[in-house]
Amino acid sequence: MSTYYAGLFADAGILLLGALSVYIILATGQLSLGNAGFMGIGAYITSYLTVMVGIPLTPALIIAAIISGIIGVIVGFPALRLKGIYLAIATLGFAEMVRSFLLNFDTMGGSGGFHGMKHVTVGYIWIWSGGILLLVMILERSRIWLEMRAVHDDETAAGLVGLNTVAIKIGAFGFGSAIAAIAGGLFAHHHVYIEPGNFGFERSVDFVLAVILGGSTAAPGALVGSILLVFLPEMLRSLADWRMAGFGALLVIVLLVRRQGILDRALLRRLTFSKAAS
Amino acid sequence: MKDWLLQLQKVSKIFGGIHALSEVSCTVPRGEIVGIIGPNGAGKTTLFNVITGAYLADSGNVLLDDQFVTNWAPYRIVRSGIARTFQNIRLFPSMTVWEHLLVAQQHSGSIFRRLLPTAWADPAACERAEEVLDFFDLTAVRDREARSLPYGIQRRVEMARAVTMKPKLLLLDEPVAGMNQEEAENIRQLMLRLRETGLAILLIEHDMNFVMNLCSYLYVLDFGILIAEGSPTEVRNNPVVLDAYLGQDADA
Numbered sequence: 001m002s003t004y005y006a007g008l009f010a011d012a013g014i015l016l017l018g019a020l021s022v023y024i025i026l027a028t029g030q031l032s033l034g035n036a037g038f039m040g041i042g043a044y045i046t047s048y049l050t051v052m053v054g055i056p057l058t059p060a061l062i063i064a065a066i067i068s069g070i071i072g073v074i075v076g077f078p079a080l081r082l083k084g085i086y087l088a089i090a091t092l093g094f095a096e097m098v099r100s101f102l103l104n105f106d107t108m109g110g111s112g113g114f115h116g117m118k119h120v121t122v123g124y125i126w127i128w129s130g131g132i133l134l135l136v137m138i139l140e141r142s143r144i145w146l147e148m149r150a151v152h153d154d155e156t157a158a159g160l161v162g163l164n165t166v167a168i169k170i171g172a173f174g175f176g177s178a179i180a181a182i183a184g185g186l187f188a189h190h191h192v193y194i195e196p197g198n199f200g201f202e203r204s205v206d207f208v209l210a211v212i213l214g215g216s217t218a219a220p221g222a223l224v225g226s227i228l229l230v231f232l233p234e235m236l237r238s239l240a241d242w243r244m245a246g247f248g249a250l251l252v253i254v255l256l257v258r259r260q261g262i263l264d265r266a267l268l269r270r271l272t273f274s275k276a277a278s
Numbered sequence: 279m280k281d282w283l284l285q286l287q288k289v290s291k292i293f294g295g296i297h298a299l300s301e302v303s304c305t306v307p308r309g310e311i312v313g314i315i316g317p318n319g320a321g322k323t324t325l326f327n328v329i330t331g332a333y334l335a336d337s338g339n340v341l342l343d344d345q346f347v348t349n350w351a352p353y354r355i356v357r358s359g360i361a362r363t364f365q366n367i368r369l370f371p372s373m374t375v376w377e378h379l380l381v382a383q384q385h386s387g388s389i390f391r392r393l394l395p396t397a398w399a400d401p402a403a404c405e406r407a408e409e410v411l412d413f414f415d416l417t418a419v420r421d422r423e424a425r426s427l428p429y430g431i432q433r434r435v436e437m438a439r440a441v442t443m444k445p446k447l448l449l450l451d452e453p454v455a456g457m458n459q460e461e462a463e464n465i466r467q468l469m470l471r472l473r474e475t476g477l478a479i480l481l482i483e484h485d486m487n488f489v490m491n492l493c494s495y496l497y498v499l500d501f502g503i504l505i506a507e508g509s510p511t512e513v514r515n516n517p518v519v520l521d522a523y524l525g526q527d528a529d530a
Contacts, residue, residue: 143392146373149377154369157364161382161384162353162384164351165353
């Protein structure tokens with residue numbers, strides 16, 4: 001595999017984790033536009049641990065995920081009072097807060113960025129991405145996941161069939177934040193240089209876009225969306241300067257044809273059934 | 279002394295100066311079907327919402343099995359044994375019938391059972407769901423999404439979801455509203471069979487004939503006040519009730 005394609009695959013793997021972090025929160029009906037903030041938290045904590053403290057990357061990622069998960073839970077509490085577009089704006093505000101903090105946080109380089117991390121291979125990234133994708137797909141068969149979907153479908157009814165909707169929503173926020181942090185840690189150790197600008201609004205939007213494009217009702221949708229989002233612009237290189245415009249047009253067409261995203265539960269069920277039959 | 283399952287003691291609910299419920303007291307004995315009737319806006323659904331914790335009572339007490347459950351969080355009340363259905367059906371549109379029956383069993387099992395794939399981590403929950411599926415004759419629509427089901431079946435799914443939780447008391451809010459004769463009879467038979475399993479039912483209903491043949495005891499609400507109670511025949515012949523509610527359609 002050429003370095004060029006390896007780089008694209010690494011980006012896709014990191015985007016997949018970001019998309020999954022949004023997907024989990026979205027499964028409870030909450031839209032987060034701030035996951036790049038959690039990604040930034042993860043990137044800086046992981047880098048601090050590997051470069052300044054000197055511990056190996058894998059435990060550093062796990063520590064960063066736990067800390068980010070806790071921050072996610074804390075952010076999740078005020079977010080409980082907000083729904084829909086208001087929640088989206090609040091999470092966006094949180095991510096901007098993280099970015100501004102990092103800009104002024106001189107211990108980790110501030111606006112000058114931070115480097116010194118050891119490069120990780122695309123294989124290592126995909127062990128995490130694939131592993132977490134698998135984990136989420138297993139989780140999708142559990143009752144917790146049904147409880148999350150129940151909150152998504154009708155929160156009042158969910159409460160009245162005995163679900164603790166507060167715990168479910170906050171738990172999803174915490175879990176999503178932890179995964180975003182892993183995406184950040186891997187990003188930092190793949191690009192070996194980070195700066196606060198890496199974790200801006202556009203990245204949060206990328207995560208959401210991958211989920212919406214790939215399909216927001218099944219975890220493999222995030223995989224399809226991430227791959228498309230990274231590779232499609234590359235395939236449109238022949239359009240030269242019009243590349244991003246062509247990409248945008250394609251996105252619009254896909255979403256017009258399949259509003260629910262490329263993959264959805266019904267399509268996935270058909271695919272697995274036909275596989276079982278053959 | 280009767281064996282009371284549910285007791286309401288002088289429950290009041292005020293919405294901006296309007297008494298939606300004024301000192302309503304009523305009881306449901308174990309294993310019986312009790313009805314609440316009354317004209318539109320009498321406070322019947324408000325009463326259900328107070329019992330299940332969806333609204334907070336302004337005064338009074340709700341006791342289940344001699345335990346105060348007044349103004350608990352809805353999920354705690356459900357877990358203590360009160361399940362309900364809604365007047366305007368509230369299913370989870372994107373979820374299949376089977377998933378409805380699993381998700382309602384959150385009380386069974388540890389966090390690990392809930393986190394692992396249900397099919398192999400919690401066979402007891404699947405068995406229970408299967409049992410209820412069979413009881414409510416829903417096996418044929420097991421894997422259909424709730425939003426794609428006809429109205430009558432959606433009602434059955436909602437009742438099934440409530441029953442899966444193994445409640446002591448089932449609250450049904452107009453379970454046969456908008457149904458034809460045959461569908462309503464079907465629901466009536468289900469309720470009788472549920473009573474045989476020892477479940478107590480508190481029922482809100484408009485259709486007089488329906489409650490007459492079904493309930494052992496009736497309460498009549500009007501403008502948030504209990505105006506009468508008694509056996510169906512007593513209530514039917516009570517002049518106050520005839521005046522307030524039955525007057526226009528006594529033989530409906």
